[in-house]
Amino acid sequence: MNKKELFENIKRKRSFLCVGLDTDIKKIPEHLLGEEDPIFAFNKEIIDATADLCVAYKPNLAFYESLGVTGWIAFEKTVKYIKEKYPDQFIIADAKRGDIGNTSEMYARSFFEHLDIDSVTVAPYMGEDSVKPFLVYPDRWVIVLALTSNKGSHDFQLTEDKNGERLFEKVLRKSQTWATQDQMMFVVGATQGKLFEDIRKVAPDHFLLVPGVGAQGGSLEDVAKYGMNDMCGLLVNSSRAIIYADKTENFSKAAREEAEKVQKAMNELLTEKGI
Amino acid sequence: MNKKELFENIKRKRSFLCVGLDTDIKKIPEHLLGEEDPIFAFNKEIIDATADLCVAYKPNLAFYESLGVTGWIAFEKTVKYIKEKYPDQFIIADAKRGDIGNTSEMYARSFFEHLDIDSVTVAPYMGEDSVKPFLVYPDRWVIVLALTSNKGSHDFQLTEDKNGERLFEKVLRKSQTWATQDQMMFVVGATQGKLFEDIRKVAPDHFLLVPGVGAQGGSLEDVAKYGMNDMCGLLVNSSRAIIYADKTENFSKAAREEAEKVQKAMNELLTEKGI
Numbered sequence: 001m002n003k004k005e006l007f008e009n010i011k012r013k014r015s016f017l018c019v020g021l022d023t024d025i026k027k028i029p030e031h032l033l034g035e036e037d038p039i040f041a042f043n044k045e046i047i048d049a050t051a052d053l054c055v056a057y058k059p060n061l062a063f064y065e066s067l068g069v070t071g072w073i074a075f076e077k078t079v080k081y082i083k084e085k086y087p088d089q090f091i092i093a094d095a096k097r098g099d100i101g102n103t104s105e106m107y108a109r110s111f112f113e114h115l116d117i118d119s120v121t122v123a124p125y126m127g128e129d130s131v132k133p134f135l136v137y138p139d140r141w142v143i144v145l146a147l148t149s150n151k152g153s154h155d156f157q158l159t160e161d162k163n164g165e166r167l168f169e170k171v172l173r174k175s176q177t178w179a180t181q182d183q184m185m186f187v188v189g190a191t192q193g194k195l196f197e198d199i200r201k202v203a204p205d206h207f208l209l210v211p212g213v214g215a216q217g218g219s220l221e222d223v224a225k226y227g228m229n230d231m232c233g234l235l236v237n238s239s240r241a242i243i244y245a246d247k248t249e250n251f252s253k254a255a256r257e258e259a260e261k262v263q264k265a266m267n268e269l270l271t272e273k274g275i
Numbered sequence: 276m277n278k279k280e281l282f283e284n285i286k287r288k289r290s291f292l293c294v295g296l297d298t299d300i301k302k303i304p305e306h307l308l309g310e311e312d313p314i315f316a317f318n319k320e321i322i323d324a325t326a327d328l329c330v331a332y333k334p335n336l337a338f339y340e341s342l343g344v345t346g347w348i349a350f351e352k353t354v355k356y357i358k359e360k361y362p363d364q365f366i367i368a369d370a371k372r373g374d375i376g377n378t379s380e381m382y383a384r385s386f387f388e389h390l391d392i393d394s395v396t397v398a399p400y401m402g403e404d405s406v407k408p409f410l411v412y413p414d415r416w417v418i419v420l421a422l423t424s425n426k427g428s429h430d431f432q433l434t435e436d437k438n439g440e441r442l443f444e445k446v447l448r449k450s451q452t453w454a455t456q457d458q459m460m461f462v463v464g465a466t467q468g469k470l471f472e473d474i475r476k477v478a479p480d481h482f483l484l485v486p487g488v489g490a491q492g493g494s495l496e497d498v499a500k501y502g503m504n505d506m507c508g509l510l511v512n513s514s515r516a517i518i519y520a521d522k523t524e525n526f527s528k529a530a531r532e533e534a535e536k537v538q539k540a541m542n543e544l545l546t547e548k549g550i
Contacts, residue, residue: 022377022378024381060374060381062372062374062379062381062382062385065381065382066381066384067389068347068351068385068389069347069348069351071385072343072344072347073344076343076344094374096372096373096398096401098371099335099337099369099371100423100424100425100486101425102297103297103335104337106299106335106337106338106340106341107337107340107341110337110341110342110343110346114341114342114343115343123371123398123400124400124430124431125398125399125400125420125423125432126371126420126427126428126432127426127428127429127430127431127432128426128427128430129426130425130427131427145400148400148401149375150375150376150404150405151403152401152402152404152405152406153402155399155402155403155449156402156446156449157402159434159436159442159445160436161434161436161437162436162437167431167434170434171431174430211375216375
């Protein structure tokens with residue numbers, strides 16, 4: 001999916017919501033545990049209940065890997081299900097990969113060739129040649145970690161160099177020399193509040209993937225206030241607050257209600273921005 | 276495996292070699308492609324041919340993931356095979372993971388609970404709470420990226436802060452406050468040469484996992500000269516130079532010959548150090 005198509009979906013659905021599929025076998029409703037593939041059964045219901053309210057799904061690889069092969073089967077089935085039934089959804093493999101060139105090539109092969117996914121999150125620590133192998137696929141996106149939503153983001157990402165440039169700013173600046181804004185997004189945590197202004201100084205036009213709204217406590221209003229641009233430029237993710245809104249047989253209905261609340265707020269924010 | 280056991284293995288085998296299982300379906304000998312699981316068949320032969328010459332195996336997750344579920348099956352079989360037949364081998368899941376706390380917990384569950392692996396490589400960009408969930412498992416190791424072997428290591432890892440501390444040094448210093456040297460190692464690329472001296476100033480006693488000897492051009496002698504400590508403190512990895520030494524039916528014999536050359540050189544370096 002390219003940038004224009006993504007923006008069209010946002011305008012049509014009045015939403016820039018990404019639903020995070022952090023599906024944990026220990027947290028899904030009990031009645032699903034008897035299913036042949038409980039993880040996929042859960043995802044399928046969540047997806048069917050929310051697909052008209054969001055523009056993206058973000059399966060978090062860790063949750064699938066924690067079950068080994070069984071988890072990977074559920075992950076692949078989930079991706080295939082979204083692609084076939086809801087081809088207008090932007091799929092993000094939240095994998096935070098990154099390695100030397102020949103190894104990143106293999107990760108790119110996994111996500112873009114084997115699974116035909118739109119985008120993958122990538123850690124920047126290893127620099128240019130760890131990111132570039134992901135950039136040879138047309139209309140596929142690399143989403144580089146810039147300023148994450150967690151407390152540990154303060155450990156290294158805010159370190160200032162001799163010229164006063166912070167590491168996340170250097171990542172934003174340097175990585176823009178590796179790809180256009182039609183192939184690259186950045187991860188910026190919703191919990192970072194006013195720092196979004198600093199992000200937009202360095203990367204005014206890029207799409208940002210914003211986790212941290214919901215269970216992590218970030219404010220959607222602040223994110224929109226400081227981060228939204230003329231093409232929206234935001235994919236705001238919510239995982240736990242939506243998918244675990246209820247743990248009974250009613251779970252997908254409750255997930256829909258939560259997603260609907262977010263979508264309504266997003267509709268207003270888009271309108272305020274004139275989108 | 277704890278540090279003392281690892282050191283005992285190094286002394287007994289006169290080797291600090293780690294064989295990297297970067298098994299690529301496009302590079303293995305053709306005659307194996309007819310096997311039910313060519314990747315596992317290849318690994319099995321490589322392992323049997325080299326197990327007495329090395330102290331560790333490092334499957335590189337990217338290579339397995341590139342085949343999706345099929346690759347994960349081969350990965351799990353490989354780990355199981357090593358654990359059962361060669362329980363004195365230290366196993367490193369080269370995964371370079373790292374995410375917010377609740378997600379890193381899932382990665383830890385995958386590698387330490389589900390697969391019962393000794394150690395996993397972790398990217399430090401997201402800071403303390405992305406690494407800590409890996410540290411709750413006794414006798415399991417976290418191997419933090421410090422100064423990697425690739426060209427892109429210069430993009431961010433060498434950035435000096437206002438006090439002249441480089442990012443890799445800050446990573447070494449800060450991460451030591453999260454765990455003891457009995458639970459943490461660092462990745463330092465063999466291609467970094469004299470920078471090993473700077474590493475040892477900040478982390479004199481830690482084990483270092485050193486990729487980049489062989490195909491990437493790093494020098495084993497330099498690594499030992501600048502990086503070896505009284506407990507050896509080094510696991511030097513070679514992947515391609517060993518496992519793809521030959522691409523005919525003779526491949527495992529050729530791999531053994533390459534591993535033997537490295538082991539002999541390591542024996543001398545250990546002797547020189549009085550180990």
